[in-house]
Amino acid sequence: MEKRRIYMDYAATTPMKKEVLDAMLPYYNDLFGNASSVHSFGRGVKGALDTARTEVAKLINAHPSEIYFTGGGTEADNWAIKGVAFASKDKGNHIITTKIEHHAVLHTCEYLEKYHGFEVTYLNVDEDGMISLEDLKNSITDKTILISIMFANNEIGTIQPIKEIGKIAHEKGIVFHTDGVQAIGNVEVDVKELGIDLMAMSSHKIYGPKGVGALYIRKGVKLHPFVHGGAQEKKRRAGTENVAGIVGFGKAAELARVNLDNYKNKLISLREKLINGIMERIPYTRINGHRTERLPGNANFSFEFIEGEALLLSLDMVGIAGSSGSACTSGSLDPSHVLMAIGLSHEIAHGSLRLSLGDSNTEEDVDYVLEHLPKIVERLRFMSPLYEKVAKGGK
Structure with missing residues (x-):
């Protein structure tokens, strides 16, 4: 019998939807023209x-x-941060970010600190991964x-409390950039209401193609x-456009917008079943991240x-695909910088699991995980001398 395969690593990447691929295909062959050309192609x-x-x-x-x-x-992300830094260095050289940002x-x-003399404040977060708005104000x-x-x-x-952060930034005349890669397509994002000046986005996190993203730059x-070398993107990002990829991103964005409410509600329901089931079945487990202010499909545990x-x-x-953290650093032996920042020890941080849900997941998938994960954790724990002491009533 064929082994069941369950994908729960949607935070790392998502499969392209059929509608997205169908929209892209003509731009690989029939509609092959260069967008900078003046002729009909x-x-x-x-x-x-x-x-x-x-x-x-x-x-x-x-x-x-x-x-x-x-x-x-x-x-x-690179463009937003370096672009503001170099455009505003006559005004100042101080940047505020957090200890749990993506390495992008x-x-x-760190590059701006090391090679260009900028000063960076890395804000702490609490045990749920949330910044303190007072710390932010005091760092300005x-x-x-x-x-x-x-x-x-x-x-x-x-x-994070994005609207409040945007308000604090604008009261002081400071540009506010946010990495919105995980947010778009998962929660409502209104850059005007939230006071966002710059936001990074990625196509392959919302069922679009890899290798294409976007930067929102508020007017003004x-x-x-x-990137220098051509007039593309209003002379701000040179290079012949990845037309098929951009078309796919556009279609993925359209589908994400139309389906957002249903998608979000589905993921929250599955996430809660998964979290509650794991916490009930597996002792010596903690859920990482804020219990309610979190992405609909994210479940992160430390065992x-x-x-x-x-x-x-x-x-x-047993056919279950998960992650121990960011896909961009999965080859590293170091514990997650995010888990360390929320106060976990090296040992506990190393025993982490991120299960991120998406389109294909069902309640049956969650049941399958709840059937197999406790057995796997128990088997691995019985190989640990530390757990043996705990099982015998020691500390």
Whole structure:
């Protein structure tokens, strides 16, 4: 009998929807023109880019002219942070971010510190991964030019108080950037209402193609161009456009907007069943991230007395795909910087599991996980001398 296969790593990437692929296919062959060309082959392609830009803008309540296509979310984060830093260095050299950002933000800030003399404040978070607004206010100086705080964390799912952060930034005349890669398509995002100036987005997190993303740039925000060499994207991001990818992103954004409420409600229902089932069945377990202010499909656990890699391999053997953290750092032996920032020890952080839900998941999938995961954890724990002491009543 064929082994059952269950994908619960949607935070890492999502499969392309059929409608997205169908929208893309003509732009690999029949509609192959360069959007910068003035002839009919180019004009037809240019119209497709305009349509995609409009759909991405609608998803976040922006104007199409405020959407700039990139090669992905990482590039968009890089552009936002470096673009503001270099455009505003006459005003100041101080940036505020958090200790739980994606490495696209953290490594960019470290680069600016090391090579360009910028000063960066890395805000602490509480045990749920939430920043303190008072800490944010107290970190602002007369040299602060940028606040970069992610909308929702990719590992533990915690959603930050974005509207309040935007208000604090604007009261001080500071640009506010947020990494919205995990948020769009999962929760309502209205950049105008939330006071967001810059937001990074990624297509492959919302059932679109890989290798394409976007940066929302609010009209009036000063930002240096990121790629030089051509007039594409209003001379701000040079290079011949990935037309098929952008068309796919636009279609994925349209589908995400139309289906958002149903999608979100479905994931919350499955997430709660999964979290409650695991917490009831497996002792010495903690749920990571804010219990309610979290992404609809995110469930992150730490299991004491086991090692995360062995857990992932054991789950894979029964057909369950999960993650121990960010897909971008899954090859690292270091414990998650996010889990360390919320106060977990190295040992507990190493025993983490992220199960992120999506379109294909069902209640039967959750039942299957609840059937197999407790057995796997128990088996791995009985290999641990530390757990043996606990099982015998020791400490």
